[in-house]
Amino acid sequence: MRTTWNFYSAGRLLFGCGAVRQTAACMAPLRVRKAFVVSDAALAKAGAVQRVVDPLREADIEVQVFEGGQPEPAIEVALAAAEQAKQFGPDAIVGIGGGSNMDLAKITAVLVSHGGELSQYFGWNNVPGPVLPLVCVPTTSGTGSEVSHAAVLTDTANAMKISVLSNYLRPAVAVVDPELTLSCPPKATADSGIDALTHAIEACTAVDYTHLPVPPGETSPYDGRHPLGDVLAEKAIRLIAQHLVTAVREPGNLAAREGMSLAATLAGLAFSNCAVAVVHALEYPLGGALHVSHGAGNGLLLPYVMRYNLPEREATFAQMASWLGENTAGLDQAAAAQRAIAAVERLRADIGIPQRIRELGGTIEQLPEFAAKAFAIKRLMLLNPRTPSEADLLGVYQEAW
Numbered sequence: 001m002r003t004t005w006n007f008y009s010a011g012r013l014l015f016g017c018g019a020v021r022q023t024a025a026c027m028a029p030l031r032v033r034k035a036f037v038v039s040d041a042a043l044a045k046a047g048a049v050q051r052v053v054d055p056l057r058e059a060d061i062e063v064q065v066f067e068g069g070q071p072e073p074a075i076e077v078a079l080a081a082a083e084q085a086k087q088f089g090p091d092a093i094v095g096i097g098g099g100s101n102m103d104l105a106k107i108t109a110v111l112v113s114h115g116g117e118l119s120q121y122f123g124w125n126n127v128p129g130p131v132l133p134l135v136c137v138p139t140t141s142g143t144g145s146e147v148s149h150a151a152v153l154t155d156t157a158n159a160m161k162i163s164v165l166s167n168y169l170r171p172a173v174a175v176v177d178p179e180l181t182l183s184c185p186p187k188a189t190a191d192s193g194i195d196a197l198t199h200a201i202e203a204c205t206a207v208d209y210t211h212l213p214v215p216p217g218e219t220s221p222y223d224g225r226h227p228l229g230d231v232l233a234e235k236a237i238r239l240i241a242q243h244l245v246t247a248v249r250e251p252g253n254l255a256a257r258e259g260m261s262l263a264a265t266l267a268g269l270a271f272s273n274c275a276v277a278v279v280h281a282l283e284y285p286l287g288g289a290l291h292v293s294h295g296a297g298n299g300l301l302l303p304y305v306m307r308y309n310l311p312e313r314e315a316t317f318a319q320m321a322s323w324l325g326e327n328t329a330g331l332d333q334a335a336a337a338q339r340a341i342a343a344v345e346r347l348r349a350d351i352g353i354p355q356r357i358r359e360l361g362g363t364i365e366q367l368p369e370f371a372a373k374a375f376a377i378k379r380l381m382l383l384n385p386r387t388p389s390e391a392d393l394l395g396v397y398q399e400a401w
Contacts, residue, residue: 036090040069082111099143127166142192144268194299206275229274239263
């Protein structure tokens, strides 16, 4: 039985309205002279990139901007960003945008720092050493990539999401400014927000750290559920229940945006230390094949996986119901736990997340292939509170179809 757990974060986290104006000051200790910025054309057009870049240039930092970021970026996009960065020769990489852009920035830092083929870094702990300093500035509230150790890309040839996980990918600086999320459109707000909820729920319902099945001599990208993760996840869930619907329906509501920005960062800290599990494993093949956003795919699958995990996490779900705003007075544990799942389903519907795989164009004939691909992600199977068989995963897909 394990008796210890770990906790990692970004080197520095600056949070609050107007924080983006302090980005250059946050980078000063890194002695950056040339910064390669990874973002996308839409954010450049909206002025978000300029709000970061102008202060950098005023601080005499030479800047080059890559605007080729895309939602759920393909491997080829990452290779293009890295090639441009290598030609520029930066001493820091800045990611501006949602999780996709921040993940591109992470991959760019790996390839500029260590070279080689991108495929050699897939999976856990394959980055051989420190990378160029990463500065991440989120413009959505969802992935928590600004504090996490993960980067996800789409392998279009195999219709599958793939990830690189390493604590070397945790940013040196995370600048979280809720004002930058005000221009985030409702669908992206909904998709990213339900992604943050998934992170928080998976973090506090994962296998306990004392029972993490890691073979002797091996390490894991996650430690399993532990007390600090529980604290962060609970606060994130409470904030999401309070603010997500408002942020979707009232994009200019700064209080809701601030609540969601904090929730996403807290959930990012929770999951990137404790776990993501079967929801994410099931989303990777589904998202890769059906071209749904990572957040929407997670949100679709979340209540079905909660129901699968219920026998092992009834007490946690019963507590969670109140975090989600449910009145559980007079209910026994089983009924309260069901309220938590119902609350997630209601929230998902209220913000427009798809309810069924068939709504995305998925066919029932695709489900066995999805289940086989998900089951192959063994590290996520081990982190789930119930250890599933491939048939179990197929059953969850069928329930969700």
